Amino acid sequence: MGASHRALECDGRAQSWATRKSPPKAQRKGEPVVHMTNQMRRLSTPWSIASERANRIGDANFPPGLILDPAVGSGIHLASICIATNRVGLGIELDEEAARFSAANMNRLLVKGKDPGRMAHRILIGDGVDSLGALSTLHSSLESAGIASTPPIAMLHVDPARPLDAQNHTLDEMAPPLRPLLESWLPKMAIDNRGPALLLDLSPRLSKKQRAEVDKILDDLAPGVDRTWEWLSQGGGRVDRLSVWVGPLASTEKFRSIRMGPSSVESIVSSSEQSLFISEKKTMPPSFDNWVVIVDPSIVESRLHVEWLNNHLDGIYDPFWQRANLRRPVLVSKSPPPQTLISDPFVVAVGRVVAHRLSSPNMENAPTVARAAERAGIGHLVLRCEVDPELHPKIQKRLNKSLKGVDGSRGFVIDIPVSSRDGGWHVNFVTCSEN
Ligand SMILES: C[S@@+](CC[C@H](N)C(=O)[O-])C[C@H]1O[C@@H](n2cnc3c(N)ncnc32)[C@H](O)[C@@H]1O
Numbered sequence: 387m388g389a390s391h392r393a394l395e396c397d398g399r400a401q402s403w404a405t406r407k408s409p410p411k412a413q414r415k416g417e418p419v420v421h422m423t424n425q426m427r428r429l430s431t432p433w434s435i436a437s438e439r440a441n442r443i444g445d446a447n448f449p450p451g452l453i454l455d456p457a458v459g460s461g462i463h464l465a466s467i468c469i470a471t472n473r474v475g476l477g478i479e480l481d482e483e484a485a486r487f488s489a490a491n492m493n494r495l496l497v498k499g500k501d502p503g504r505m506a507h508r509i510l511i512g513d514g515v516d517s518l519g520a521l522s523t524l525h526s527s528l529e530s531a532g533i534a535s536t537p538p539i540a541m542l543h544v545d546p547a548r549p550l551d552a553q554n555h556t557l558d559e560m561a562p563p564l565r566p567l568l569e570s571w572l573p574k575m576a577i578d579n580r581g582p583a584l585l586l587d588l589s590p591r592l593s594k595k596q597r598a599e600v601d602k603i604l605d606d607l608a609p610g611v612d613r614t615w616e617w618l619s620q621g622g623g624r625v626d627r628l629s630v631w632v633g634p635l636a637s638t639e640k641f642r643s644i645r646m647g648p649s650s651v652e653s654i655v656s657s658s659e660q661s662l663f664i665s666e667k668k669t670m671p672p673s674f675d676n677w678v679v680i681v682d683p684s685i686v687e688s689r690l691h692v693e694w695l696n697n698h699l700d701g702i703y704d705p706f707w708q709r710a711n712l713r714r715p716v717l718v719s720k721s722p723p724p725q726t727l728i729s730d731p732f733v734v735a736v737g738r739v740v741a742h743r744l745s746s747p748n749m750e751n752a753p754t755v756a757r758a759a760e761r762a763g764i765g766h767l768v769l770r771c772e773v774d775p776e777l778h779p780k781i782q783k784r785l786n787k788s789l790k791g792v793d794g795s796r797g798f799v800i801d802i803p804v805s806s807r808d809g810g811w812h813v814n815f816v817t818c819s820e821n
Contacts, residue, residue: 390519391512393527396492404490444470451540456514461488545587581611660689667709737818756788765794771801795821
């Protein structure tokens with residue numbers, strides 16, 4: 387018994403091993419120092435997101451017991467949940483080196499002490515899906531440390547490793563795979579009448595079909611239990627995290643979109659209903675003097691765009707969603723957006739149309755694009771349209787150079803597809819002034 391896993395204590399020895407192997411570093415300014423290999427860094431949850439989520443978990447009320455992370459990686463997320471909930475953590479990691487660093491990180495991040503609760507945190511090297519093997523190893527390890535009782539598992543957080551191109555893969559390629567993982571652990575969890583406390587961290591690129599597969603797994607294994615799907619954006623114009631909060635961790639609403647700032651939540655929109663996203667493809671790009679609002683894609687991907695926009699409709703502002711790149715959903719209106727919308731954290735940029743062109747900004751035409759913007763009073767123009775990612779910074783640099791010293795407002799260029807008379811379509815590049 388227990389041979390399937392090996393237990394590591396989260397203590398000074400784990401930390402000394404890790405320090406010899408690779409000195410700890412803060413991943414970002416102001417964050418705690420931790421040990422990571424490059425691979426772990428790529429997979430790890432940023433500290434700001436882990437600790438913000440952990441605080442919300444700390445506010446939830448669920449049965450007493452351990453926090454389990456069966457794909458613990460760097461241990462950062464598990465440690466942050468343990469700190470916020472004041473509970474003991476059990477992490478499992480297949481990769482031995484990562485597991486050892488994780489035990490060291492737990493030791494660094496948790497408050498030091500010699501009480502049984504502090505001594506009971508464990509990282510197991512082994513398969514996170516094998517609950518029997520893991521629990522057997524945990525019990526033996528705690529027993530040999532003189533800790534008599536092993537609390538039940540009260541919450542499961544999992545952030546499976548996923549294929550880089552998640553759109554073209556199945557859910558079974560998540561490592562560890564979700565269904566067998568939950569089938570293995572749910573019977574071992576302390577569960578009250580609200581069902582199991584689960585936080586599933588999923589790829590933000592999961593397709594609608596793959597999200598439905600996750601729903602089906604939860605319908606089968608935790609029928610009738612509340613769940614909240616959450617899309618989180620850090621304002622970089624993409625969905626950064628997608629997660630499902632289940633049972634005591636779910637809110638009363640089924641869908642939620644969160645805009646995170648550098649360390650705290652700036653805005654939350656939630657609803658139990660999603661709306662259809664209907665965008666209009668026009669035969670003309672937005673006219674001169676129309677107003678364009680670029681909206682954070684998490685609002686549209688979560689299908690909470692109607693709920694969100696309703697907060698800003700003042701009876702005068704009457705926008706429509708113009709067909710655009712879904713990564714840059716666009717609202718167009720004749721009248722200026724109300725101040726509440728302009729300052730909404732889910733708004734990426736607001737501008738008035740000042741120029742159109744048929745060709746994409748490129749290295750050759752950047753000075754011409756810049757001159758047109760300058761004539762419209764723009765002194766700094768940001769590319770917010772689709773261009774070759776490798777060329778993007780170079781074209782942006784050329785625009786900056788062409789507008790150097792020009793006194794003017796900020797502006798941006800977006801790409802808007804428009805229908806052609808022959809039934810096809812073409813892209814129009816629209817310059818907007820943020821003045
Ligand atoms: C996305 S990472 C977790 C990152 C973690 N949340 C953090 O903040 O560092 C997923 C981890 O699961 C591990 N893993 C994959 N399959 C596993 C399995 N069957 N059992 C345990 N760990 C597994 C991988 O080695 C990887 O470290």
